[in-house]
Amino acid sequence: MLALSLGVLFAALPQEAPPATAFAVRGAKVYPVAGAPIDDGVVLVRDGRIVQVGPAATVAVPAGMAERRAAVVTPGLIDAHATVGLTGILNVPHDQDQLDRSAAVQPELRAIDAYHARDPLVGWLRGLGVTTVHTGHAPGALVAGQTMVVKLRGRSADQDVLVPLAMVAVTLGDGGRGPGGKSPGTRAKAVAMLREQLLKAREYAAKRQREPDAAVDLGLDVLARVLAREVPLLVTAHRAHDLQAALRVADEFQLRVVLDGAAEAYTMLPEIQRAGVWVLPHPAMARTTGELANGTMELPKLLLDARVPFALQSGFEGYVPKTRVVTFEAGVAVGRGLPAAAALRALTLDAARLLGVDGRVGSLEPGKDADLALWDGDPFEYTTHCLGTVIDGVGYAEGPR
Amino acid sequence: MLPRPLPFAFALAVTLAAAAAQEVRAFVGARILPIDGPAVDDGVLVVRGAVIEAIGARAAVVIPAGAEVVDVAGRTLMPGLVCSHSHIGAVAGADGSGPIQPEVRALDSINPRDPGIQKAQAGGITTVNVMPGSGHLLSGQTVYLKLRDGRTVDDLLIRNADGSPAGGIKLANGTNPQRDAPFPGTRGKAAALIRAQFHRAREHQRKIAAAAGDPAKLPERNLGLEALVEALEGRRMVHHHTHRADDILTVLRLREEFGFRCVLHHVSEGGLVAAEIAAAGVPCSVIVIDAPGGKLEARNLSLDTGAVLDRAGVPVGFHTDDGITDSRLFLRSGALAVRAGMDRDRALAALTIANARMLDLEQRIGTLTPGKDADFVVLGGDPFSVYTQVLQTWVEGVKVFDLADPKDRRFAMGGYGASDDQALSLCCYGQGGQ
Numbered sequence: 001m002l003a004l005s006l007g008v009l010f011a012a013l014p015q016e017a018p019p020a021t022a023f024a025v026r027g028a029k030v031y032p033v034a035g036a037p038i039d040d041g042v043v044l045v046r047d048g049r050i051v052q053v054g055p056a057a058t059v060a061v062p063a064g065m066a067e068r069r070a071a072v073v074t075p076g077l078i079d080a081h082a083t084v085g086l087t088g089i090l091n092v093p094h095d096q097d098q099l100d101r102s103a104a105v106q107p108e109l110r111a112i113d114a115y116h117a118r119d120p121l122v123g124w125l126r127g128l129g130v131t132t133v134h135t136g137h138a139p140g141a142l143v144a145g146q147t148m149v150v151k152l153r154g155r156s157a158d159q160d161v162l163v164p165l166a167m168v169a170v171t172l173g174d175g176g177r178g179p180g181g182k183s184p185g186t187r188a189k190a191v192a193m194l195r196e197q198l199l200k201a202r203e204y205a206a207k208r209q210r211e212p213d214a215a216v217d218l219g220l221d222v223l224a225r226v227l228a229r230e231v232p233l234l235v236t237a238h239r240a241h242d243l244q245a246a247l248r249v250a251d252e253f254q255l256r257v258v259l260d261g262a263a264e265a266y267t268m269l270p271e272i273q274r275a276g277v278w279v280l281p282h283p284a285m286a287r288t289t290g291e292l293a294n295g296t297m298e299l300p301k302l303l304l305d306a307r308v309p310f311a312l313q314s315g316f317e318g319y320v321p322k323t324r325v326v327t328f329e330a331g332v333a334v335g336r337g338l339p340a341a342a343a344l345r346a347l348t349l350d351a352a353r354l355l356g357v358d359g360r361v362g363s364l365e366p367g368k369d370a371d372l373a374l375w376d377g378d379p380f381e382y383t384t385h386c387l388g389t390v391i392d393g394v395g396y397a398e399g400p401r
Numbered sequence: 402m403l404p405r406p407l408p409f410a411f412a413l414a415v416t417l418a419a420a421a422a423q424e425v426r427a428f429v430g431a432r433i434l435p436i437d438g439p440a441v442d443d444g445v446l447v448v449r450g451a452v453i454e455a456i457g458a459r460a461a462v463v464i465p466a467g468a469e470v471v472d473v474a475g476r477t478l479m480p481g482l483v484c485s486h487s488h489i490g491a492v493a494g495a496d497g498s499g500p501i502q503p504e505v506r507a508l509d510s511i512n513p514r515d516p517g518i519q520k521a522q523a524g525g526i527t528t529v530n531v532m533p534g535s536g537h538l539l540s541g542q543t544v545y546l547k548l549r550d551g552r553t554v555d556d557l558l559i560r561n562a563d564g565s566p567a568g569g570i571k572l573a574n575g576t577n578p579q580r581d582a583p584f585p586g587t588r589g590k591a592a593a594l595i596r597a598q599f600h601r602a603r604e605h606q607r608k609i610a611a612a613a614g615d616p617a618k619l620p621e622r623n624l625g626l627e628a629l630v631e632a633l634e635g636r637r638m639v640h641h642h643t644h645r646a647d648d649i650l651t652v653l654r655l656r657e658e659f660g661f662r663c664v665l666h667h668v669s670e671g672g673l674v675a676a677e678i679a680a681a682g683v684p685c686s687v688i689v690i691d692a693p694g695g696k697l698e699a700r701n702l703s704l705d706t707g708a709v710l711d712r713a714g715v716p717v718g719f720h721t722d723d724g725i726t727d728s729r730l731f732l733r734s735g736a737l738a739v740r741a742g743m744d745r746d747r748a749l750a751a752l753t754i755a756n757a758r759m760l761d762l763e764q765r766i767g768t769l770t771p772g773k774d775a776d777f778v779v780l781g782g783d784p785f786s787v788y789t790q791v792l793q794t795w796v797e798g799v800k801v802f803d804l805a806d807p808k809d810r811r812f813a814m815g816g817y818g819a820s821d822d823q824a825l826s827l828c829c830y831g832q833g834g835q
Contacts, residue, residue, distance in 0.1 A: 088694075089693060089694030089695075089700060090694060090696075090697055090700065091694060091695050091696055091697075092697065120693070120694070121692060121693075121694060124692050124693065264817075266816075267817070285691075285726075285727060285730065287724055287727070288815055288819065288820050289724065289820070293819075293820035293821075294815070294816065294817045294818065294819065294820065295815050296814050296815030296816045296819070297729075297814050297815055298814045298815070298816075317695070319695050319696070320690055320694070320695030320696060320699055320725060321690045321691040321692040321693075321694075321695055322692055322693075322694035322695035323691075323692045323694075324691055324692070325691050325692060328691055331787045332730065332733075332787065334787060334788070335787040335788055335789075335790075336814060380787055381786060381787055381788075382733060382736035382737060382739075382740060382785055382786065382787045383736055383739050383740045383785055383786075384740070385740065401704075
């Protein structure tokens with residue numbers, strides 16, 4: 001029966017077909033996120049963009065226009081931090097490009113030079129409603145490299161990229177220690193190295209301004225953009241004292257900082273709220289070992305209650321599952337007190353705002369990209385299926401998953 | 402070797418046990434999922450001491466005079482969950498000295514204060530097969546535990562009729578046991594090593610039989626071979642880690658050769674050889690993971706493995722493999738299998754009675770049947786809904802988890818100290834840091 005409905009939905013749209021010029025998606029419940037949920041709603045799509053959203057009674061669907069139906073229609077989901085595309089499915093050295101361990105500080109490593117759009121896990125996430133990810137270098141070095149924002153169309157980094165340089169990934173705490181006795185070997189050393197690098201970048205920026213022909217340093221060039229507040233630091237840290245260090249450095253250099261993981265953030269919610277930084281709480285199902293020992297599945301709810309802005313993520317996994325699925329992680333957070341509406345907002349419009357792509361994605365509004373996820377029920381329920389996704393007006397059917 | 406309980410604590414434990422033995426409780430008004438029969442709406446479960454006395458619709462069950470009536474209207478009751486493959490309790494098995502170490506017992510490593518035990522209770526798990534890891538061809542003897550609140554591992558053991566601790570033996574093939582010699586470097590070498598070991602066990606078994614009870618003729622004691630003889634004689638279940646289709650068939654080939662009883666664990670590619678597994682009549686303990694990959698053998702892992710094997714006639718259970726998946730979310734494994742096409746009732750059985758059978762404990766646990774152990778969970782709603790919480794977990798008539806208790810709630814949700822070794826409820830001095 002599911003297979004049948006899927007066939008009806010997507011028969012007109014083989015995978016990776018060129019965008020149908022125009023079609024309608026009708027949902028018994030449509031969640032535009034930018035506005036109130038719509039009973040029996042319609043989303044009109046033309047040339048890859050949303051042209052109209054509203055109740056079926058008020059949206060005129062032209063005669064003969066293809067129409068796809070689902071119980072629930074949401075914006076395509078946004079995973080606010082993943083490593084998919086850099087951490088391949090096989091988990092062998094040849095397909096793991098999230099971390100180069102030759103040096104502690106390498107902000108010059110670009111995600112677009114590493115992202116593998118055709119890795120099977122890209123399709124796996126797309127099959128579960130995810131249409132955009134913020135992905136890139138992973139935790140594990142003091143400054144591991146850059147991140148990017150990409151649509152999960154599965155073509156190439158260059159074709160699918162939304163933001164080529166989104167953030168610069170920093171790891172504090174145990175996860176940021178150097179391998180084999182290399183620096184940083186302690187928390188204090190890590191922060192000292194980071195501050196020294198930022199001071200260098202400040203001098204570099206000043207020099208480049210004075211002397212436009214001065215030699216380019218790729219790493220300092222990127223950190224100069226961090227100092228200019230063009231690019232945030234994505235600071236992976238779990239222990240409260242590491243989170244405090246991140247806020248201290250942000251304050252000293254007036255940086256934009258996003259706290260990633262943040263297992264013990266609940267011990268310092270007022271400080272985080274006052275600092276005005278975003279938090280990407282660790283996946284609800286993240287293993288509570290090591291620096292996450294004090295983690296709680298209630299963290300997203302606690303952030304919401306404390307009015308700390310947040311988005312949800314699948315994070316980095318070194319083993320199995322090789323990627324978590326933000327849809328599933330959000331579901332478990334919803335089962336632990338996060339209201340479903342807040343979870344959906346965190347997975348769509350709030351994530352888009354954090355990543356600076358809310359002009360393109362994150363809600364069902366006229367003029368935005370036609371990125372949708374179709375469901376046969378509550379997207380957060382264990383037994384609901386994702387029937388398919390639409391990205392830039394292109395339908396993808398990975399099978400009901 | 403055996404820990405000596407403090408006299409006053411021992412007395413307290415005895416008193417509590419005696420009290421539990423006399424108590425009669427009737428849980429009234431819940432939707433009851435007995436697993437061995439259809440759901441009962443507005444049901445009654447009567448528990449006397451540690452045992453289920455009666456179960457049925459409200460009109461059909463006479464509540465014994467003097468019973469404590471517990472109102473569970475609007476809740477769902479089902480048997481305590483049985484996890485057929487877990488690594489809680491800080492378990493360790495074989496060391497790096499060799500690939501085959503059947504003399505090593507998991508029970509000698511268990512830390513009963515490991516917070517994984519409390520977290521498993523919070524997930525509704527009442528019985529668990531705690532296994533050593535898969536980095537060896539044979540990593541040791543597994544131990545079946547009841548998740549009672551206990552001070553020593555002895556408090557958690559399940560005893561066989563002869564008084565010995567119940568457990569199986571853990572084998573593995575595929576890539577996990579492969580490393581430098583003396584470990585195997587290839588699949589062919591792995592199979593040859595384990596076959597040679599089973600031949601040694603057969604020889605030991607033959608010598609014991611030839612002695613015909615004469616102590617003078619018995620072979621020298623050999624702890625490892627004794628455990629394998631138990632496996633050869635069907636008294637100790639072989640729990641075999643295996644992922645890839647060809648590795649699964651290798652296990653079936655060894656089983657055919659040596660005749661041991663066996664459960665296949667993980668079976669990431671089980672769906673590819675479902676007919677062969679069904680023909681062998683071997684049960685599968687399936688892992689449910691959110692995405693394929695992470696290791697070469699799990700490349701084809703699929704959410705529908707349980708459904709495919711079940712439809713092929715294979716007895717299917719699920720497991721947490723905790724810490725690979727979280728014991729607090731064990732119900733979710735069944736729910737995702739339903740999402741992937743498994744029949745709901747079969748998925749419920751796969752979390753309870755099917756796993757009990759894999760541990761030879763189906764006479765005691767796995768269904769809500771009069772005469773069985775009073776192991777059950779009280780759920781806030783449908784067992785396969787993300788919105789449902791495990792509210793209470795009971796083992797042998799004793800409540801071991803209550804979400805309304807802030808200390809238990811911390812295990813269920815997490816928080817500061819939730820992963821530290823725990824001072825247990827019968828302990829009178831360890832309240833600091835709670």
